[in-house]
Amino acid sequence: MKHADLIIRNIGKLVTPRPYAEPLRGKAMDDIIELEDAFVAIKDDTIIGFGKGDGAAYHSNHTTIHDALGLLVTPGLIDSHTHVVHYGSREYEFEKKMRGVDYLQILKEGGGILSSVKMTQDASEKQLFKQSKKSLDIMLRHGTTTVEGKSGYGLFEDTELKQLRVQKKLNDHHPVDIVPTFLGAHALPKSHEHKREAFLHQVVETMDKVKRQDLAEFVDVFCEKGAFTLEESTYILQEAKKRGFKLKIHADEIEALGGVEMAVSLGAKSADHLMVVNDMGIKALASSNTIANVLPSTSFNLQSAYAPVRKMLDHNVALALSSDYNPGSSPSENFLFTLNIAAIHMKLSPNEILNAATINAAHSIDRAHEIGVIAEGYKADINIYDAKNWPFVLYHFAINHVKDVFKHGKLVVKDQILIQE
Ligand code: NIG
Ligand code: FE
Numbered sequence: 001m002k003h004a005d006l007i008i009r010n011i012g013k014l015v016t017p018r019p020y021a022e023p024l025r026g027k028a029m030d031d032i033i034e035l036e037d038a039f040v041a042i043k044d045d046t047i048i049g050f051g052k053g054d055g056a057a058y059h060s061n062h063t064t065i066h067d068a069l070g071l072l073v074t075p076g077l078i079d080s081h082t083h084v085v086h087y088g089s090r091e092y093e094f095e096k097k098m099r100g101v102d103y104l105q106i107l108k109e110g111g112g113i114l115s116s117v118k119m120t121q122d123a124s125e126k127q128l129f130k131q132s133k134k135s136l137d138i139m140l141r142h143g144t145t146t147v148e149g150k151s152g153y154g155l156f157e158d159t160e161l162k163q164l165r166v167q168k169k170l171n172d173h174h175p176v177d178i179v180p181t182f183l184g185a186h187a188l189p190k191s192h193e194h195k196r197e198a199f200l201h202q203v204v205e206t207m208d209k210v211k212r213q214d215l216a217e218f219v220d221v222f223c224e225k226g227a228f229t230l231e232e233s234t235y236i237l238q239e240a241k242k243r244g245f246k247l248k249i250h251a252d253e254i255e256a257l258g259g260v261e262m263a264v265s266l267g268a269k270s271a272d273h274l275m276v277v278n279d280m281g282i283k284a285l286a287s288s289n290t291i292a293n294v295l296p297s298t299s300f301n302l303q304s305a306y307a308p309v310r311k312m313l314d315h316n317v318a319l320a321l322s323s324d325y326n327p328g329s330s331p332s333e334n335f336l337f338t339l340n341i342a343a344i345h346m347k348l349s350p351n352e353i354l355n356a357a358t359i360n361a362a363h364s365i366d367r368a369h370e371i372g373v374i375a376e377g378y379k380a381d382i383n384i385y386d387a388k389n390w391p392f393v394l395y396h397f398a399i400n401h402v403k404d405v406f407k408h409g410k411l412v413v414k415d416q417i418l419i420q421e
Contacts, residue, residue: 002048003060004041006409008382012070014038014050015390016374017359023291023318023368024355032351040073042380045408050374066404066411068384072393074354075374076145076381076405078361079335081248081272081293081322084139084149084178085132085167088119090327103302103329104226104254113153113187116327120153120163128166135325136176138333141413143402145381146177148322148365150220152186157206160184164215175407179365181248182207182216185228185236200232204239211243217366218269220248223259230257237266246366252277253298264288270320270364274307275299282308285317291364292317295324296341302329309346320364321348321356340397350391380409 014035017024024031039055041048049058093111097103106112120128139147149167154160164180171178184203192199210216219240223233227250237247246269251259253273260271260281271285272293285292294307309319323338324330332338339357342348348356362372370379384404387393393401405413412419 001057002043004043004048004055004058004063006042006064006066007055007058008040008042008066008068008073008384008406009054010070011038011040011068011073012036013389014040014073014374015354016075017355017372019373019375019378020359021368023289023360023363025286025318026313026316029313029319029352029355029360030349032354038073040374040380040382042409045379047374047376047378047380049376071403072385072387072389073374074383074385074390075358075372076383076407077143077335077357078365078367078372079139079144079147079323079325080270080320080361080364081295081324082147082149083152083324083326084135084147085128085151085163085170086116086120086153086327087123087128087131088116088327089331090115093328107187107226110190112328114190116153117155117159117187117189121159125162125166128162129169132166132170133174135333136170136174137418139335140176140405141402141416141418142334142336142400143383143405144176144335145405145407146179146365146367146371148179148181148218150181150183151216152183152220155184155187155189157202157209160206161209161213161215164210168215175410175412179218179367180216181218181220182210182245183220183222185221185233187222187227196232200235203236207240207243207245211245217246218248219245220250222250223257224250224253225255225257230259230262233259234262237263237268241266248272252281256281260284264290269366272322273298275305277307277312282312282315282317285312286315289318291320291360293320293322293364294346295322295330295338296346297330297332297338298324300341300345301331306345309348313352318360318363319352319356320360321353322361334400336393336400336402337398340394343394344397350394353394354390380406382406
């Protein structure tokens with residue numbers, strides 16, 4: 001038996017998905033492990049054991065003991081769709097939206113994504129780093145230990161690369177891990193309204209630089225009325241695939257253009273949004289390993305439809321949940337609140353929600369071999385909540401119940417306070 005550096009002991013309830021090599025789908029999404037009076041043993045950054053009792057067999061004179069005070073423990077949460085690196089905010093559009101001006105209309109007028117593009121273009125790397133670091137700090141304090149982060153507020157090469165460089169630097173300097181995605185085709189710049197094809201070629205040229213500089217692992221595209229057509233989105237994802245990127249898509253947020261089926265056919269890791277997904281989209285998802293990554297905070301904030309998740313689960317789809325944190329449609333880093341909304345508005349069960357925000361989220365960013373579960377051999381990313389059970393966290397809404405957070409075996413949040421290096 002190996003000796004642990006750290007044992008988290010006196011866990012009142014430990015809740016974790018089982019480590020499945022494939023995404024959980026349909027009914028299996030309600031399956032979870034629950035242990036009472038448990039421990040987790042950790043060596044370096046890795047879990048070496050867990051179970052009932054106090055883990056005495058892993059103990060040595062050098063082992064640190066962390067008392068979980070009889071509280072709830074889960075794996076660190078994984079927010080697998082965010083636009084965390086951007087500059088500025090858009091509260092001035094908020095009022096307009098509340099008066100009923102719709103999202104695409106604001107974009108058409110040069111606002112929306114395009115106004116965040118302007119602010120991000122004008123920001124220095126230092127400013128961008130500072131704002132994004134603050135967001136990551138908030139995420140971590142709310143129990144998010146890994147995020148996916150997209151570019152897409154540059155559109156043109158300079159700023160796209162700037163965003164991705166800043167993100168890489170954050171990844172090196174912040175406990176939260178960031179899985180990087182290039183989203184050059186997020187919106188069409190005003191200057192290219194009549195030069196769509198030229199813009200798309202430019203995006204592909206930037207993609208080459210992104211690859212060469214190793215700045216992203218995934219490529220994403222916004223396939224939507226007012227953004228990019230099915231044909232244009234197909235072109236972007238095909239070019240990305242040729243270059244060895246893994247794929248994601250923003251699809252079926254406002255209209256179903258066939259982007260989901262296309263992304264599935266190209267083997268995308270996830271198709272995201274899906275508020276208006278139709279039967280064809282659901283069928284395609286059900287017969288693939290592409291994860292349906294749904295974003296309840298966005299529906300809440302835009303006061304639009306929620307993705308039909310119960311129907312998707314009935315059809316055996318694999319589901320993940322993410323915050324979509326961005327300055328327009330989801331300006332909140334609080335992933336726990338996303339999960340509250342999923343419980344209230346999507347009628348997902350507590351087990352389904354935890355699986356969607358951990359193991360399936362890990363699958364959607366291709367990290368399921370190392371994070372998303374508490375099991376031997378997995379990274380020690382672990383949350384302790386000031387709560388007795390997981391349903392309480394979902395029911396007692398809009399409160400940060402996360403007390404302590406371990407990232408790779410290191411205590412990074414203690415009693416809700418970030419431990420700065
Ligand atoms: O995922 N839908 C496209 N992109 C973002 C919104 C970006 C913005 O409004 O700034 C999203 O919701
Ligand atoms: Fe998004």
